[in-house]
Amino acid sequence: MVHDKRPGSPLNILVVASEVVGFAKTGGLADVAGSLPTALARRGHRCAVILPLHHSARKASVTPTEHTFTVPIGDRRVAGRLWRSSLPGDVPVYLIEQDDYFDRDDPTVARGIYQFMASDGTRKDYLDNCERFVFFNRAVLEVMPYLDSWPDVLHTNDWQTGLLPVYLREQYDVRSDGSAPYDRVRTLMTIHNMAFQGAFWHLDMPLAGLDWKLFVPEKVEFHNHLNFLKAGIVYADRVNTVSPTYAQEIQTPYYGCGLQGVLYANRQRLSGIVNGVDYTAWDPRVDTHIAAKYGPDDLAGKRECKRALQAELGLAEDPAAPLFGIVARLTDQKGVDLIGAVAPGLLERGVQIAILGEGDRKYHQLFTVLAQRHPGRLGLKLGFIEPLAHRIEAGADIFLMPSAYEPSGLNQLYSLRYGTPPVVRATGGLADTVVDATPASMADGTATGFRFAAYSAAALWQTALRAEAMYRDDPTAWQQLMRNGMTRDWSWDRSAAEYEALYRALGT
Numbered sequence: 238m239v240h241d242k243r244p245g246s247p248l249n250i251l252v253v254a255s256e257v258v259g260f261a262k263t264g265g266l267a268d269v270a271g272s273l274p275t276a277l278a279r280r281g282h283r284c285a286v287i288l289p290l291h292h293s294a295r296k297a298s299v300t301p302t303e304h305t306f307t308v309p310i311g312d313r314r315v316a317g318r319l320w321r322s323s324l325p326g327d328v329p330v331y332l333i334e335q336d337d338y339f340d341r342d343d344p345t346v347a348r349g350i351y352q353f354m355a356s357d358g359t360r361k362d363y364l365d366n367c368e369r370f371v372f373f374n375r376a377v378l379e380v381m382p383y384l385d386s387w388p389d390v391l392h393t394n395d396w397q398t399g400l401l402p403v404y405l406r407e408q409y410d411v412r413s414d415g416s417a418p419y420d421r422v423r424t425l426m427t428i429h430n431m432a433f434q435g436a437f438w439h440l441d442m443p444l445a446g447l448d449w450k451l452f453v454p455e456k457v458e459f460h461n462h463l464n465f466l467k468a469g470i471v472y473a474d475r476v477n478t479v480s481p482t483y484a485q486e487i488q489t490p491y492y493g494c495g496l497q498g499v500l501y502a503n504r505q506r507l508s509g510i511v512n513g514v515d516y517t518a519w520d521p522r523v524d525t526h527i528a529a530k531y532g533p534d535d536l537a538g539k540r541e542c543k544r545a546l547q548a549e550l551g552l553a554e555d556p557a558a559p560l561f562g563i564v565a566r567l568t569d570q571k572g573v574d575l576i577g578a579v580a581p582g583l584l585e586r587g588v589q590i591a592i593l594g595e596g597d598r599k600y601h602q603l604f605t606v607l608a609q610r611h612p613g614r615l616g617l618k619l620g621f622i623e624p625l626a627h628r629i630e631a632g633a634d635i636f637l638m639p640s641a642y643e644p645s646g647l648n649q650l651y652s653l654r655y656g657t658p659p660v661v662r663a664t665g666g667l668a669d670t671v672v673d674a675t676p677a678s679m680a681d682g683t684a685t686g687f688r689f690a691a692y693s694a695a696a697l698w699q700t701a702l703r704a705e706a707m708y709r710d711d712p713t714a715w716q717q718l719m720r721n722g723m724t725r726d727w728s729w730d731r732s733a734a735e736y737e738a739l740y741r742a743l744g745t
């Protein structure tokens with residue numbers, strides 16, 4: 238068992254996630270699942286990652302294995318096949334093929350991992366998401382005997398993997414034998430976002446193959462629904478979230494999304510670890526997507542990146558105009574309504590804004606109208622364009638991230654490294670990673686950005702003006718602020734060391 242291992246001995250870890258960068262991505266979870274395993278491998282552990290073979294993953298270098306399997310779905314058995322690939326550091330990537338679930342004919346949403354495009358033009362969750370992820374969770378347990386090594390730790394992530402610890406303890410422990418010692422496996426559930434819980438109606442219990450005796454408040458039931466995330470929280474050996482502040486926040490009603498009581502009750506098993514950055518992909522010294530490379534000792538390339546971004550987005554090529562950048566899922570979480578409220582005023586002050594995002598239709602409409610009203614000042618791309626995300630981080634002067642809540646956040650960490658000081662609301666991972674520029678923090682060199690507390694347009698407005706004023710009026714202070722952020726270490730090595738300690742604490 239994990240806790241029998243000598244300190245320092247290598248662990249076998251299987252990271253289970255619904256998206257992994259390079260194979261499928263809708264947000265930061267994919268970045269985490271694609272970077273943490275390599276960082277753990279660098280620390281000497283055997284780490285692998287497993288995800289569904291989504292449509293987008295077929296564009297990566299993936300190969301089928303000879304291993305097929307079936308899992309029960311209600312009273313049917315559904316077949317799947319194991320595929321494989323790898324990540325840097327010789328990290329095995331396993332993929333679960335089942336095309337009816339993960340590669341369905343859906344030309345309207347190229348990356349339809351969780352959602353499809355309805356006829357009214359809005360995105361809707363697939364109606365069979367419960368079934369799709371029941372299959373994935375069970376499939377992971379079925380294929381474990383075929384993997385290169387038997388995991389000591391199943392590291393599950395978000396609701397899509399929440400039933401894994403349930404199946405493990407309720408159905409697989411009893412199947413344990415020398416070649417498949419399920420009872421030795423320990424589980425960690427990482428919560429990346431409380432707003433998505435995978436709550437399905439009670440009649441999905443038989444489909445999931447779960448006994449009705451588990452449909453109680455102490456187990457998988459929550460307000461008469463089968464709740465995957467809650468099930469994971471209750472059944473996993475330990476629970477963490479992606480920043481210490483968010484771990485505290487989610488024990489309160491505003492952030493807990495209904496599960497605050499469950500989290501508070503489990504607070505002894507709950508902790509927070511801030512995500513890291515993959516600096517092989519996100520560093521302006523090596524980034525292959527940007528117009529010119531630069532670093533803290535040579536900022537010249539950043540001016541070229543700004544000029545190139547202005548050209549790419551149809552903005553006036555004005556080197557002096559403060560350029561605010563936004564890369565986000567355009568949803569309520571990201572404080573997009575606050576951005577919409579302050580944007581006209583900022584634009585009237587001669588500021589430029591570059592926005593890359595996709596999400597709720599109301600926000601698409603909002604920014605489309607603003608872009609039409611402010612040609613040459615507001616550059617907008619609606620869509621999911623990874624290279625442009627890099628170019629906005631590099632080309633903007635100031636990054637805007639006024640989130641209503643932010644479990645960890647990666648974009649503010651990217652913006653720090655790219656010398657694009659972030660303006661953030663002090664919540665979750667934003668509070669844990671951005672130091673407000675005050676006279677004291679400027680003097681001692683710790684300042685990295687600008688923070689505000691209240692979720693209000695007035696607070697964002699004041700803070701954006703503070704950033705704009707320093708940028709325009711005090712170039713020396715501004716360069717100092719840029720360099721402070723650029724030289725901060727938010728690499729995965731730090732987070733991986735914390736995950737290692739948490740894995741070792743499992744089961745003790």
Ligand code: ADP
Nearest residue numbers: 264265565566594620621622623626646647648
């Ligand atoms: P979240 O996971 O809540 O969306 P994070 O800040 O943790 O927020 O991570 C977002 C990730 O997704 C970053 O890598 C960011 O660059 C990327 N991203 C978000 N929206 C887009 C988009 N429209 N196009 C390209 N990349 C995007």
Ligand code: GLC
Nearest residue numbers: 265266429643644645646647
């Ligand atoms: C979620 C959160 C984000 C976090 C990401 C990866 O999508 O919204 O804050 O960085 O997961 O952990």
